Amino acid sequence: MTNPRVSIQTQDFDLSEEVARLQAGDKRVGAVCSFVGLVRDRNGGAESSVQSMELEHYPGMTEKSIEAMIDEAHQRFDFFDARVVHRVGLLQPLDQIVLVAVTSAHRGESFKACEFLMDYLKTQAPFWKKEATADGAQWVDARVSDDAALARWGIAGSNAVE
Amino acid sequence: MKITVRYFASIREAAGTSSEVLQTQSTTLAQLRDELIQRPGATGAALARGRAVRLALNQVMSDESAMLADGCEVAFFPPVTGG
Numbered sequence: 001m002t003n004p005r006v007s008i009q010t011q012d013f014d015l016s017e018e019v020a021r022l023q024a025g026d027k028r029v030g031a032v033c034s035f036v037g038l039v040r041d042r043n044g045g046a047e048s049s050v051q052s053m054e055l056e057h058y059p060g061m062t063e064k065s066i067e068a069m070i071d072e073a074h075q076r077f078d079f080f081d082a083r084v085v086h087r088v089g090l091l092q093p094l095d096q097i098v099l100v101a102v103t104s105a106h107r108g109e110s111f112k113a114c115e116f117l118m119d120y121l122k123t124q125a126p127f128w129k130k131e132a133t134a135d136g137a138q139w140v141d142a143r144v145s146d147d148a149a150l151a152r153w154g155i156a157g158s159n160a161v162e
Numbered sequence: 163m164k165i166t167v168r169y170f171a172s173i174r175e176a177a178g179t180s181s182e183v184l185q186t187q188s189t190t191l192a193q194l195r196d197e198l199i200q201r202p203g204a205t206g207a208a209l210a211r212g213r214a215v216r217l218a219l220n221q222v223m224s225d226e227s228a229m230l231a232d233g234c235e236v237a238f239f240p241p242v243t244g245g
């Protein structure tokens with residue numbers, strides 16, 4: 001396949017274009033499942049508390065780790081192709097931040113692979129968020145609930161726990 | 163041996179640099195972390211035992227028992243928060 005599976009970029013993405021490219025000319029595809037994550041204006045607290053968000057990554061490792069996640073997903077689920085786009089840099093509430101899209105013959109495998117990739121990405125891909133609030137900028141803490149989500153797939157999550 | 167050490171997010175800010183090249187006698191990641199903790203300055207404090215620090219060796223998540231090799235790349239960072 002000529003299209004890249006993983007892109008880390010500052011610019012926005014278009015869901016329709018990404019899905020069209022992923023399934024283009026592939027007559028085996030009967031299902032496309034996609035997930036888009038957005039920047040919210042809150043993080044557990046009051047609305048409008050988050051003014052903007054800065055995303056940092058580990059160039060090289062981030063791409064490689066997501067490639068490895070897609071390979072792992074192929075071992076577990078019967079899908080054709082997957083595409084992951086993750087934005088970095090300065091983002092605002094309402095901005096799109098992450099896309100995962102998966103094609104398969106039937107819906108079940110693409111639903112599962114899409115959720116697996118997101119759960120994996122949340123706890124294993126090297127990205128860090130720093131939120132700007134009225135009280136200043138602060139790094140976002142990892143969530144134990146994200147480790148629990150990964151544990152459902154039989155993978156011991158230990159990102160948030162010391 | 164000579165290694166490259168990289169820092170990200172809050173640890174990068176504490177270290178005041180995103181990477182450095184080190185000459186080290188340490189043989190494992192645990193020894194390297196202890197060596198950096200003992201250095202005076204903010205980097206050591208950011209890596210202190212009890213702090214949530216994650217490590218990568220040659221751009222793969224690693225635990226502290228992993229062995230260093232000449233020319234390797236080690237990274238220290240807080241728990242990841244992407245997605």
